[in-house]
Amino acid sequence: MDSRVLESALRALSRYPLCDRCLGRLFARLGRGWSNRERGEAVKRVLVMELHRRVLEGDEAALKTLISTAPNIGEVARDVVEHLSPGSYMEGGPCAVCGGRLESVIASAVEEGYRLLRAYDIERFVVGVRLERGVAMAEEEVKLAAGAGYGESIKAEIRREVGKLLMSRGGVTVDFDSPEATLMVEFPGGGVDIQVNSLLYKARYWKLARNISQAYWPTPEGPRYFSVEQALWPVLKLTGGERLVVHAAGREDVDARMLGSGRPMIVEVKSPRRRRIPLEELEAAANAGGKGLVRFRFESAAKRAEVALYKEETARVRKAYRALVAVEGGVSEGDVEGLMRALEGAVIMQRTPSRVLHRRPDILRRRRLYSLDCTPLEGAPLMECMLEAEGGLYIKELVSGDGGRTRPSFTEVLGREAVCIELDVVWVEHEAPAAPA
Numbered sequence: 001m002d003s004r005v006l007e008s009a010l011r012a013l014s015r016y017p018l019c020d021r022c023l024g025r026l027f028a029r030l031g032r033g034w035s036n037r038e039r040g041e042a043v044k045r046v047l048v049m050e051l052h053r054r055v056l057e058g059d060e061a062a063l064k065t066l067i068s069t070a071p072n073i074g075e076v077a078r079d080v081v082e083h084l085s086p087g088s089y090m091e092g093g094p095c096a097v098c099g100g101r102l103e104s105v106i107a108s109a110v111e112e113g114y115r116l117l118r119a120y121d122i123e124r125f126v127v128g129v130r131l132e133r134g135v136a137m138a139e140e141e142v143k144l145a146a147g148a149g150y151g152e153s154i155k156a157e158i159r160r161e162v163g164k165l166l167m168s169r170g171g172v173t174v175d176f177d178s179p180e181a182t183l184m185v186e187f188p189g190g191g192v193d194i195q196v197n198s199l200l201y202k203a204r205y206w207k208l209a210r211n212i213s214q215a216y217w218p219t220p221e222g223p224r225y226f227s228v229e230q231a232l233w234p235v236l237k238l239t240g241g242e243r244l245v246v247h248a249a250g251r252e253d254v255d256a257r258m259l260g261s262g263r264p265m266i267v268e269v270k271s272p273r274r275r276r277i278p279l280e281e282l283e284a285a286a287n288a289g290g291k292g293l294v295r296f297r298f299e300s301a302a303k304r305a306e307v308a309l310y311k312e313e314t315a316r317v318r319k320a321y322r323a324l325v326a327v328e329g330g331v332s333e334g335d336v337e338g339l340m341r342a343l344e345g346a347v348i349m350q351r352t353p354s355r356v357l358h359r360r361p362d363i364l365r366r367r368r369l370y371s372l373d374c375t376p377l378e379g380a381p382l383m384e385c386m387l388e389a390e391g392g393l394y395i396k397e398l399v400s401g402d403g404g405r406t407r408p409s410f411t412e413v414l415g416r417e418a419v420c421i422e423l424d425v426v427w428v429e430h431e432a433p434a435a436p437a
């Protein structure tokens with residue numbers, strides 16, 4: 001036969017029953033603007049016509065071929081076989097690749113997929129396919145038998161067809177760059193599930209009172225402290241999400257306030273059901289949840305890649321603190337001068353503080369104290385200190401010395417015990433490097 005398309009089709013169909021789609025898919029890159037079903041149907045008709053022509057011209061082998069291939073070709077060959085050789089048409093088995101399921105799975109995936117996209121307020125999506133191993137293997141065998149080389153995979157066909165049919169319903173579009181969800185289609189099972197991407201917002205928080213934790217801290221008697229996370233629950237409610245996660249650029253102690261610049265963070269809402277809520281509305285909900293103890297600013301949407309950059313305690317983070325320090329035996333002007341001379345600009349060697357050793361590895365950090373400015377308070381053994389330090393320096397231990405685990409320290413320089421009794425973070429510089437586009 002001098003048509004290579006027909007030759008390939010005949011080679012495949014002489015060994016395997018194939019539905020129109022699975023036959024047409026072997027030639028998916030030939031012709032434009034047609035479905036694989038149209039391709040397969042056309043090829044089957046021309047193949048039957050060609051064999052019929054040969055039979056009419058006296059080719060007996062062609063009649064044998066037509067009769068033996070007809071079950072694999074299917075209905076379209078029935079009438080001519082019955083006409084040429086009454087009683088010899090036989091029904092064939094289901095399609096060797098898809099088992100005859102492709103058409104119905106695509107149709108049901110579109111129904112279920114559309115329902116899910118609506119339920120989760122999704123406008124931009126992609127389709128993924130989980131293929132049973134047997135199907136992929138059968139597909140390879142048929143490809144090999146046909147030897148055509150102009151085909152596509154069944155996965156590609158399902159992805160494209162389901163995507164196209166969903167888009168034709170309006171309001172949703174396939175978007176590979178920034179999908180809001182992935183629809184996963186099981187084949188041949190036909191199940192569909194949705195993986196909804198989290199909502200991510202760049203935001204900041206201010207802790208205006210002490211004894212507020214960053215993360216929710218449940219105990220059998222209720223939360224241990226009011227938390228930044230808890231304050232954000234109205235945002236979770238507004239977005240209909242399943243869970244909320246705070247990715248903050250570091251954290252302050254529970255008893256430290258966070259003032260000044262506020263602390264940058266990314267708020268993540270997992271599996272939201274409403275995605276298009278204006279930032280002002282989210283911010284208002286968060287501030288209502290903060291009850292005047294925690295304040296929020298919602299700045300913009302964030303990318304997934306930025307989360308890691310926020311969490312990283314990089315050397316580029318600088319922080320400023322206000323500390324109230326008690327000193328054994330009181331504080332003189334001379335003490336303060338000596339302290340500032342010894343520590344300003346110093347690199348502090350700090351082993352993991354003993355109070356967090358149970359949950360953090362014991363390592364040695366080197367962190368610079370950029371500036372120190374202390375003022376003795378009259379009539380009390382206290383001084384108020386403003387400090388600016390590299391991110392990751394533990395201030396309470398810088399003051400106390402933590403039994404010699406932090407050096408130098410206020411205690412070491414003064415030669416008398418110093419304790420930080422109040423701590424506020426007043427400023428966090430955070431220059432997260434730009435996320436890759």
Ligand SMILES: [Zn+2]
Nearest residue numbers: 019022095098
């Ligand atoms: Zn098929």
